[in-house]
Amino acid sequence: MASDPNKLFFSGTAYLGMPFNEDFRKLVFEGMELYGINxxxxxxxxxxxxxxxxxxxxxxxxxxxxxxxxxxxxxxxxxxxxxxxxxxxxxxxxxxxxxxxxxxxxxxxxxxxxxxxxxxxxxxxxxxxxxxxxxxxxxxxxxxxxxxxxxxxxxxxxxxxxxxxxxxxxxxxxxxxxxxxxxxxxxxxxxxxxxxxxxxxxxxxxxxxxxxxxxxxxxxxxxxxxxxxxxSPGILYAFVHSEHTYNQELIKLRKNINNFIAMLTIGDGMFFIKDFPVFLVENQALAEGILTKGIHISSFPYPDPQGKKLNRIVLSSVHKMGELEILADTINILNSRNF
The missing domain is CATH 3.40.640.10 (Type I PLP-dependent aspartate aminotransferase-like (Major domain))
Known part of the structure; x- marks a missing residue:
C-alpha cells in the first residue's frame, strides 16, 4: 500500500481520530441542528x-x-x-x-x-x-x-x-x-x-x-x-451517541499499536509502554533522521522552551497500514546504520 511520506503525520493527541471521523462529525452537526452551536x-x-x-x-x-x-x-x-x-x-x-x-x-x-x-x-x-x-x-x-x-x-x-x-x-x-x-x-x-x-x-x-x-x-x-x-450542547449530543464509534476506533488504535511494534526489527533508541500510542524517540539522531525523510513527528523542546527537544511518535486509529510500514521501515533502516 503506497503512501506519500510528505503527508505522514505522527503527532497530536487525537488518538481516536475523532476530528476526522465521519460518523462523529454527522452527529455533531445533528446535535447543532437540535440544540444550536452554543x-x-x-x-x-x-x-x-x-x-x-x-x-x-x-x-x-x-x-x-x-x-x-x-x-x-x-x-x-x-x-x-x-x-x-x-x-x-x-x-x-x-x-x-x-x-x-x-x-x-x-x-x-x-x-x-x-x-x-x-x-x-x-x-x-x-x-x-x-x-x-x-x-x-x-x-x-x-x-x-x-x-x-x-x-x-x-x-x-x-x-x-x-x-x-x-x-x-x-x-x-x-x-x-x-x-x-x-x-x-x-x-x-x-x-x-x-x-x-x-x-x-x-x-x-x-x-x-x-x-x-x-x-x-x-x-x-x-x-x-x-x-x-x-x-457546546451539540457536541455533547455527539458524545452521548458515539459509544459504538469510540469502541470501534479504540480497537483500530490498539491494532495499529500492535502492528507497528511488530514491524520494528530494531527498536533501539525508542521507548514505549503497552496499549499507549506514544513512542518516545530517545535517540536525537534517529529523530532527526525520521524528520529528514519527510515524516512529521512531534519534535520540540518541552516543558522548558530552552531545553532539549522532546521527540515522540504518536499513533492514532486513522493511520493506515501503509503509513505504519513506511514509518517502521524508515526507523529500521536508520537503526541499521547505527543512528
Whole structure:
C-alpha cells in the first residue's frame, strides 16, 4: 500500500481520530441542528437543556464513576476542584503535574515518581492539615503510567483527597477506554476525583470531573461553576451517541499499536509502554533522521522552551497500514546504520 511520506503525520493527541471521523462529525452537526452551536447561559440557570444532564449521566457510566460534571474545558475542570479545596487543604503536587492544576506558582518535585511517593507518604502521615494530592494519571511524554496502590499506605486517620488528571487516559486506557477512575483504590479516608480534558481521544472541547455524588453536588454550588458557560450542547449530543464509534476506533488504535511494534526489527533508541500510542524517540539522531525523510513527528523542546527537544511518535486509529510500514521501515533502516 503506497503512501506519500510528505503527508505522514505522527503527532497530536487525537488518538481516536475523532476530528476526522465521519460518523462523529454527522452527529455533531445533528446535535447543532437540535440544540444550536452554543449555550451561553449558566448551568445554574432555571432554564437549561436536557443534553447536559444526559451527557453527565453517560460520562459517569462510561468512565465508571458515581457522578460527573461537564464544563467548557479541562482547565476549568481542574480549577473548579483546585479552588474548592484552596484554604482547607494543603496541596501536594506529584512530579510532572500539568500546569492546568497549578494554584499560584507551586513547587513541583523533580524526582522520579516512585521516589516522590515515599516522600509523600511520610509528609502526609505527619501533616497537621488535610492533604490534597495532585497528580497526573500518566506521563504522556515519556511515557509512564502511575500506580496509585500506594495510597493504601497512608494512615487511616489522615483525611486525604486525591485529584488525578486523566486527560491522556480517558477514552483509550482500560479495557474499554474507561480510564483511571476505577483503578484508584476505594479507601475510607480518601476522596478520589478524576478530571480530564475531553479534547484528546474523545474529540470534544469540554472538561470532565468524575467523583461521588456528594462532592459533585458541592461543586455545583461553586461561583466558578455558576459563572461559567457550559460546553457546546451539540457536541455533547455527539458524545452521548458515539459509544459504538469510540469502541470501534479504540480497537483500530490498539491494532495499529500492535502492528507497528511488530514491524520494528530494531527498536533501539525508542521507548514505549503497552496499549499507549506514544513512542518516545530517545535517540536525537534517529529523530532527526525520521524528520529528514519527510515524516512529521512531534519534535520540540518541552516543558522548558530552552531545553532539549522532546521527540515522540504518536499513533492514532486513522493511520493506515501503509503509513505504519513506511514509518517502521524508515526507523529500521536508520537503526541499521547505527543512528
Amino acid at each position: 449555550h451561553g447561559a449558566s448551568r445554574n440557570n432555571n432554564i437549561t437543556l436536557d443534553i447536559f444532564s444526559e451527557a453527565e449521566k453517560v460520562a459517569a457510566k462510561r468512565f465508571l464513576s458515581d457522578d460527573s460534571i461537564l464544563v467548557s474545558s479541562g482547565y476549568l475542570a481542574a480549577q473548579l476542584v483546585i479552588q474548592h479545596y484552596h484554604g482547607s487543604h494543603q496541596f501536594l503536587y506529584a512530579p510532572e503535574s500539568h500546569p492546568a492544576l497549578y494554584f499560584g506558582a507551586p513547587l513541583i518535585s523533580k524526582t522520579k515518581y516512585t521516589d516522590w511517593v515515599e516522600q509523600a507518604i511520610k509528609e502526609i502521615n505527619s501533616a497537621k492539615k488535610p492533604i490534597l494530592i495532585i497528580s497526573n494519571a500518566l506521563n504522556n511524554l515519556t511515557p509512564e503510567i502511575f500506580d496509585f496502590a500506594w495510597l493504601s499506605r497512608i494512615d487511616l486517620e489522615r483525611e486525604v483527597v486525591v485529584l488525578v488528571d486523566d486527560s491522556h487516559g480517558v477514552g483509550i486506557m482500560g479495557e474499554k477506554g474507561e480510564g483511571t477512575y476505577s483503578k484508584i483504590p476505594e479507601l475510607p479516608n480518601i476522596q478520589k476525583i478524576v478530571i480530564s480534558s475531553m479534547a484528546k481521544a474523545l474529540g470534544i472541547d469540554a472538561g470532565l470531573i468524575l467523583a461521588n455524588s456528594a462532592l459533585i453536588n458541592k461543586l455545583r454550588t461553586s461561583p466558578v461553576y455558576a459563572g461559567s458557560s457550559p460546553p
